[in-house]
Amino acid sequence: MSKIVGIIGGGFSGTMTAIQLIKNAEEPFSIYIISEKEDLNRGIAYNSYSDHHILNVIAKKMSAFPDKPDHFLDWVMTKDPYKYLDKTLLANSFLSRNLYGDYLCELWREALMEAEKKNIQIVEINDTVASLQYIQHKISLSFKFAQKVEVDVCIIATGNQIPKNPRINNLAFYQSSNYFQNPWIKDSVLNVKSELPVLIVGNGLTMVDTIIGLKEQNFKGEIYSISPNGFNILPHRHTGMQYTSHIDEIYDGMPLNELVRVLNKHIKIVRNFGVSAEPIIDALRPLSHKIWRGLSKAEKAIFMTRLRHLFGVARHRIPLHIYDKIQKLRIDGKLHIQSGNLISIEEENDVIEVTYYDKKLHTSQTIQVSRVINCTGPETDLSKMENNFISQCIQEGLFSQDELRLGLKTNIENFKLYTKEGIEIRNIYTLGSNLKGELWETTAVNELRQQADSVSKVILSELNQVERQLKKNF
Template sequence: MSYDVALVGSGFSAICIAAHLLSFLPPEASIAIVGDESDFGRGTAYRTELPYHRLNVPAGRMSVFPDRPDDFLNWLKENGLGDDPLLFASRGDYGLYLRDRLASLLRSREQRARVDFIRAKASACRPDPDGGYSFVLENGEKLRSRQVVLCLGVGAASLPVQTAAKPQEGSQRLIGHCWQPGWLSRVKAGDRVCILGSGLTMIDQVLTLRGKGHRGPIHVLSRRGLVPHPHVSPPLPPVDPQLPEGSMQISRLLQSLRRQVADGTPWRTVMDGLRPKTQMLWQSLTPAQRSRFLRHALPWWNIHRHRIAPEVHAAFERLLADGVLQIHAGYLRSIEERQDGVAVQYRRRHTQTMRELQVDWVVNCTGMERAGIGHSRLLETMKSDGVLLLDTLGLGVEVDGQSRLLRADGQVWPGLFAAGALTAGRFWEITAVPDIRVQARNIAQIIADRMAPDSRISVQG
């Protein structure tokens, strides 16, 4: 099978790029969307059907199309789900919106490119001598495409057992990553749960547990004990951040922003004003400055920048007030399974005091894996073959400003792109819909510009 474009992955990035390609490409073009998910386009984040899983961005900013900012809001109105641009809609509804928008494009009576959904995993992707790329699929089939976009995201971080006792073989009480299917159904109402990590994913899991009838104690352990801040309603308009002049240093940038807040500017408005400049600022930092940011400032960036819906924050605060949820700041030292449960030992932050939590479950919500490719056989094979390079900070893969993969000699692979979280090393802020949709449109436009009639390969079989 041969195609003009292959999108590898079946989550938001792939569907967003497909939507733009259908607008840009001629009707004789062909697109393959390759992924093993049964529900193309929704991915883990938007497949949930739980109403308390809310978007972290208001509906008025969640259109899949940058040039049609009210598209999601219009969909909500059409389906009787609200008409407030400040609404934090459910993630399940957003997944349905993505499905509907792609379906409407595919049903269009206007001439459009051919789209084939191939439910399979790719295990290898290698450049062809004539400039295209050949795939090996795990079902034994082969696929060839002139242009390729990797939309595979990054995997979840592994259970932090490097400083902990090794779990028993086949352990059923240590959940290596929280999206592991089936574990929630095994939790009893009174079970004691310890969640490792205190970010957005932790909040999702806490609310999911309570929504499914769990009433036992929940302990949250992270090195700093920081949790995401809420949005305010109604929101305040963003203000331009006061940035230091001259060479960019993390310390000078933080000093300038803190001074602006100390002078009376609400910090949320400063953070929102910083958002359009974040990618530019990140790219102006040296590798040493980026590394310093990741070591020292990242946890505070995350809780201020990636905020949660007010109603989600209120539900979380009620659990804290009731005492059923406790936040612990400390450093994990051991995880030991015993006959009566699991013992989690940690050292309290800023002390040498050791504490132990006796729980029935330990759930890993520590974020994304460093290096970002361990979840994908395809990406690991491409690395072994020298087709992709890992970002030096472990944030994904090396790409240029147009999202094209870089080779070892510093040149780009023509027609080979990555999208979404895989490109965080270059763009940093590239995990939220408002950022990915711009990248998706840009990639689709570059592909369309490359596809002159004499450069397209024919569609076969």
């Protein structure tokens, strides 16, 4: 009987791993691809409730294949109305995330045809994996609704988890129907009354998406955003500019404070010429895994507490035209970005009273809002997730977390997970966000397409080895 590869997660990571497995396969086998929502191929990012939610990376950098850099751009150029537009313009444009989802769906349809020709069985399971049992190297997956299945190899591509609830005095508020823990669903911006403001917790890219969503729904009221630093989101200002003078000064094992000193020195230099930190941070991208892995645990902890948000602001930027809209809202007094910490949230008769400590005013403030939307970013401490098979596996010791609890402890050479005892599990792999503790930068297409390609090659080489052994013994 041919081997079964189970992929938990049907977003970009799961889909592209399956596509790469099909593309590179030489022998028949089966793939079960499991997605809990109606988001097969698109995942959270490319299944948006608004066509105005756009990619935060230009089209020419969004190919799904590491060895075909123009693949997405060329695909776009075959579609109406893009085929009539200038290629250079499109290459440098921020296109709709839903369009990118269409691209992934089309890649998947093509892969299904290739799988049929190669005699590879594909089973799409639309359900939630509720538990994972590992007995004598066999992996058994139980679902919320469907019958359990057994697979020989499992790839955990579960991606972005919904944000955790911010710490406040009275947790009961989180049961309110006016609280949205998941900011990626359309309900979060529907039927909002304009008389009272809306509070968005967090002020990153998801805040921007939520503002776009609220405006699309004709919300005319004020919007508050509260986050610990209140940093202003930045636009892409120097797209395509390359500055690499600082790279020569970075060496293996460089202490964090030394690295920060070098970066600050170069940021000062470029600022004198009207250039922002943007190209300096972008140039670190190819080195980021090496730099992160070279830091000590203490340095990583310092980065997480003191530098993470600064780095995030420099890395996660928005297109200029969206930035202009956000600035206009601020100037018009419709958007207030506060730096502070939530203290309590009380609700009575659909009026929500939010008290927070304002870091600029050094005092607590209270605002009244009609809704609270959590845009603080995906939860990374997987052990904290309720009713989740990964947290169950962590509790049982089958999986372990990295030292900062940002993801799962994994051998990044072959993507295999480690047990609590530090034993490499021979047939369970992961990629994407679960590698955050190991690699830090591991959530964007730039990294995921390479990981999908690499993990599929590791798996195929091991499956082929087993196949060859079986044939030899026969």
